[in-house]
Amino acid sequence: MSESSLNKMPWVEKYRPKSMSEMALPSAKLKGHKVDLSEELKKFIIIFFQEKKKINDENHKIKSFNRTHEEKEQKKLIKISPDKVAVLLEGPPGVGKTSIVYALANDLNLDVIETNASDVRTKKGLESKLNESIKSRGIMDFISQSKDKILLIDEIDGLYGVADKGAVPTILNIIDSTQFPIIMCSNEYKQNLQPLYNKIHKLEINPLSQDEVLRIAQRILIKEKITNLQEGMINSIIEKNHGDLRGVINDLQGISQGSSGKLDSELINSLNRDSTEEIFLIIRDLFQNVSTLKQARDLTNKSDVDYNFLYKWVNENIPSFIKLNSELAVAYDNLSIADEIFGRIQKTQNWSTLPYFYDLFAGGVSLSQKSRKENQGFRKVSFPRYISTGMFSLNANERLVVEKIKKKYEISEIEAIQDFLPFLRVLASVSRKQLKLVSDWLELDATEKKLLKIDS
Amino acid sequence: MSEDIPIWRIKYLPKTLDEVYGRSDVKNKLKEYINSKNFPHLLFLGPEGIGKTTIARLFSQEFLGSFYEPNLKIVYADVPLTSEERTKARSEAHYSTNKIGRLAGMTITTPAFIQVQIKPFVRVKAMGDVPFKIVIVKNFETLSSDQQGFRRLMESFGSNCRMILISHNISGIIDPIKSRCQLVMIPPINVKEFEVLIKTVAKNEKIMIENGTEEILYKITKGKIAKAIDLLQIASINDNTVSVEKLYENSMVFHKDLIRSLLLMTLKGQFHKARELSRKIQSNYKYTVQELFILLYNELTKIPLGTYALANCINVIADADFRAIDGRDSDIQISNLLSKLCYYSEFL
Numbered sequence: 001m002s003e004s005s006l007n008k009m010p011w012v013e014k015y016r017p018k019s020m021s022e023m024a025l026p027s028a029k030l031k032g033h034k035v036d037l038s039e040e041l042k043k044f045i046i047i048f049f050q051e052k053k054k055i056n057d058e059n060h061k062i063k064s065f066n067r068t069h070e071e072k073e074q075k076k077l078i079k080i081s082p083d084k085v086a087v088l089l090e091g092p093p094g095v096g097k098t099s100i101v102y103a104l105a106n107d108l109n110l111d112v113i114e115t116n117a118s119d120v121r122t123k124k125g126l127e128s129k130l131n132e133s134i135k136s137r138g139i140m141d142f143i144s145q146s147k148d149k150i151l152l153i154d155e156i157d158g159l160y161g162v163a164d165k166g167a168v169p170t171i172l173n174i175i176d177s178t179q180f181p182i183i184m185c186s187n188e189y190k191q192n193l194q195p196l197y198n199k200i201h202k203l204e205i206n207p208l209s210q211d212e213v214l215r216i217a218q219r220i221l222i223k224e225k226i227t228n229l230q231e232g233m234i235n236s237i238i239e240k241n242h243g244d245l246r247g248v249i250n251d252l253q254g255i256s257q258g259s260s261g262k263l264d265s266e267l268i269n270s271l272n273r274d275s276t277e278e279i280f281l282i283i284r285d286l287f288q289n290v291s292t293l294k295q296a297r298d299l300t301n302k303s304d305v306d307y308n309f310l311y312k313w314v315n316e317n318i319p320s321f322i323k324l325n326s327e328l329a330v331a332y333d334n335l336s337i338a339d340e341i342f343g344r345i346q347k348t349q350n351w352s353t354l355p356y357f358y359d360l361f362a363g364g365v366s367l368s369q370k371s372r373k374e375n376q377g378f379r380k381v382s383f384p385r386y387i388s389t390g391m392f393s394l395n396a397n398e399r400l401v402v403e404k405i406k407k408k409y410e411i412s413e414i415e416a417i418q419d420f421l422p423f424l425r426v427l428a429s430v431s432r433k434q435l436k437l438v439s440d441w442l443e444l445d446a447t448e449k450k451l452l453k454i455d456s
Numbered sequence: 457m458s459e460d461i462p463i464w465r466i467k468y469l470p471k472t473l474d475e476v477y478g479r480s481d482v483k484n485k486l487k488e489y490i491n492s493k494n495f496p497h498l499l500f501l502g503p504e505g506i507g508k509t510t511i512a513r514l515f516s517q518e519f520l521g522s523f524y525e526p527n528l529k530i531v532y533a534d535v536p537l538t539s540e541e542r543t544k545a546r547s548e549a550h551y552s553t554n555k556i557g558r559l560a561g562m563t564i565t566t567p568a569f570i571q572v573q574i575k576p577f578v579r580v581k582a583m584g585d586v587p588f589k590i591v592i593v594k595n596f597e598t599l600s601s602d603q604q605g606f607r608r609l610m611e612s613f614g615s616n617c618r619m620i621l622i623s624h625n626i627s628g629i630i631d632p633i634k635s636r637c638q639l640v641m642i643p644p645i646n647v648k649e650f651e652v653l654i655k656t657v658a659k660n661e662k663i664m665i666e667n668g669t670e671e672i673l674y675k676i677t678k679g680k681i682a683k684a685i686d687l688l689q690i691a692s693i694n695d696n697t698v699s700v701e702k703l704y705e706n707s708m709v710f711h712k713d714l715i716r717s718l719l720l721m722t723l724k725g726q727f728h729k730a731r732e733l734s735r736k737i738q739s740n741y742k743y744t745v746q747e748l749f750i751l752l753y754n755e756l757t758k759i760p761l762g763t764y765a766l767a768n769c770i771n772v773i774a775d776a777d778f779r780a781i782d783g784r785d786s787d788i789q790i791s792n793l794l795s796k797l798c799y800y801s802e803f804l
Contacts, residue, residue, distance in 0.1 A: 311785075311788075312785065315785065315787060315788050315791065318791075319727060319728050319731065325725050325727060325795070325798045325799045325801075325802060326799050326802070328727055328795040328798065328799065329795045329796045329798070329799035329800075331795070332788075332791055332792040332795040332796065333792065333796070335788055335791075335792065336776070336779050336783065336788055336789055336791075336792035337779070339779070339783040339784055339785050339788045339789065340779045340782045340783045342783075342784050343782040343783045343784040344782050346784065347782070408466065409466050409469075410509070410513060410530065412532040412534070412535055412594060412595075413532065413535045414532070414534055414535060417741065418741055418743065422741065423686045423690075424463075426690055427462075427463070427689070427690060427693075430690070430693050430694070431693075434462070434693070437462035438462050438463065441460070441461065441462050441463070
């Protein structure tokens with residue numbers, strides 16, 4: 001490729017890793033255990049081809065057996081188990097799920113057949129795109145030893161609606177009949193993909209660490225001979241993107257090519273990537289940058305995050321931004337009125353009062369801070385852990401104990417937790433003898449006994 | 457009574473209708489039903505925790521005799537369905553057989569609770585030598601709109617299965633249900649019978665009770681027998697004597713420590729810790745917001761504060777409680793109270 005055409009390429013494509021060794025490898029989890037992503041994928045592909053070869057040979061024998069024997073003695077062809085055929089990479093956008101597949105293919109000398117959300121992925125569409133290339137090898141393959149292939153089904157969480165009707169069963173069919181390994185990528189859990197999740201293993205990929213992203217970003221900047229970008233600015237770009245390497249590279253290109261020489265932090269702040277990370281940015285902006293009611297309003301209007309959800313995020317994150325008790329009290333005062341108004345709207349369906357709700361939970365909370373000096377800098381924004389549904393639920397351990405109580409004593413689950421268990425706890429805390437008596441009588445085991453001792 | 461049950465409230469649980477303490481009017485009426493081998497749908501009304509369910513259960517057991525196990529079901533209306541039960545209810549929703557009209561070919565769903573908990577039981581014929589089956593539905597008022605589903609159910613399956621609905625709040629029950637049931641008011645045990653009961657327990661367990669303690673116990677527990685026996689057991693556990701002071705000391709012991717430390721944390725201004733603790737309390741005890749506020753209020757009155765400060769704190773709690781009535785998110789409302797108490801603590 002000529003120099004000029006390289007310059008016009010997006011950096012993301014230009015610097016897409018050619019080999020695993022160039023990659024910034026994100027950490028990954030398989031069934032809750034940490035694994036080395038590249039090793040795991042290599043192993044998966046190598047084992048697939050070994051198994052497939054074995055099974056093809058077996059099937060060949062069975063076929064010839066079936067040809068010579070009567071119909072009732074015929075044996076069924078054997079199949080390779082689905083979790084050895086396909087694997088799902090699940091992780092946030094821009095950590096390199098697609099790149100790792102291409103890099104791996106390059107290393108192992110394989111071709112990649114890709115389908116992504118831009119294709120129409122109905123039953124027909126998928127079959128015409130994939131089937132001919134995945135079913136048994138064509139005649140030509142025997143003549144010219146062609147490359148093996150990997151199937152990459154990218155963005156499978158984008159499979160939905162009438163447009164992609166019948167895609168999931170088709171993918172399951174392909175898994176059954178394929179001659180090549182399949183790798184799927186997805187950003188998040190989707191209900192309609194459950195049949196897939198049941199059959200195959202899922203590798204959960206974590207966001208890249210900031211150091212890792214910084215290393216790659218600096219390498220690219222050196223190659224592009226860009227020197228007028230200060231370290232602080234790079235860091236703030238990286239921070240904004242929360243482990244999304246693709247986002248960082250796009251931002252770097254945007255900044256260095258968009259402005260002629262002059263770089264300022266205003267420009268960096270204006271870069272706003274619409275992604276699942278949006279809510280983190282909104283929360284940070286709300287607490288750290290908003291200084292008038294109008295700004296708060298703009299922020300909530302601009303975002304398409306569900307307000308129903310957003311105000312719970314605000315609730316969860318107030319204490320990490322606001323430290324002064326006086327400001328906390330004002331913030332919560334406003335938030336609780338907002339909650340009250342929201343409850344009334346739900347009850348009376350009087351939606352005309354929704355603007356009050358918005359102003360109170362966004363502006364009211366944010367502007368309860370008198371000064372912004374203390375809350376600047378990086379603050380952890382956390383997911384609302386406590387989503388109160390008004391419903392009552394027991395954890396597994398509590399459920400076991402309540403079941404055991406119910407065997408001896410007719411009592412409802414709610415009564416058991418609110419009324420009876422606290423009494424047992426008090427009784428058990430009086431002496432060891434009582435604890436033993438109670439737990440022997442209820443036939444509790446060691447872990448369940450702990451529930452009786454939880455407060456003491 | 458077997459000696460090896462370490463929990464008195466279960467040890468002294470009545471085994472027959474005759475053993476139920478006091479309330480002879482109700483017992484006589486129910487015994488008439490047993491003798492005539494027939495009764496209408498019943499609606500038991502009375503305050504919480506006084507033994508409505510126990511009476512209903514014992515009555516059903518005696519009515520059904522030796523066949524009570526397959527023919528009796530106790531259902532708790534306030535316990536939400538598990539996810540499996542909900543899926544089951546959804547899968548059992550049936551298609552309408554109407555060929556014309558609005559409902560043609562539509563999925564008809566009955567309320568999930570009835571679909572899962574009640575219908576499978578009432579559909580099957582009674583087993584053994586009994587006139588009909590019995591379903592006991594506890595806390596019936598919590599069903600709210602699902603109550604409508606019971607109207608047809610009580611009529612169409614009424615001959616196969618009688619219902620005993622239990623509730624402590626008659627205004628929560630819709631009129632059509634009230635008109636289909638015989639109302640049975642169950643009063644709390646009266647003081648005299650309560651004293652007799654406590655004395656028998658004390659005699660059995662060989663504990664000394666000071667004079668007048670029974671009356672105080674009755675006042676503290678508002679006639680709730682199970683609570684009273686719990687309290688008696690805890691108060692007497694160390695030295696087999698029970699006095700008025702000991703009862704008061706122990707009456708709040710059940711959640712005292714956690715609630716008190718929550719309150720102390722807020723009064724020290726440690727909002728973050730207090731919120732963590734309140735979430736822990738919520739997840740362990742499953743209190744409603746109102747219950748938690750009342751506990752905090754009770755604990756607050758025991759802390760030595762000036763009148764003015766106390767009044768202000770109570771004002772804050774009352775305000776938060778008022779907002780929580782309409783509010784949607786109990787965590788926000790609790791955090792609101794905690795943050796205000798934290799702030800107020802700076803002026804103490």
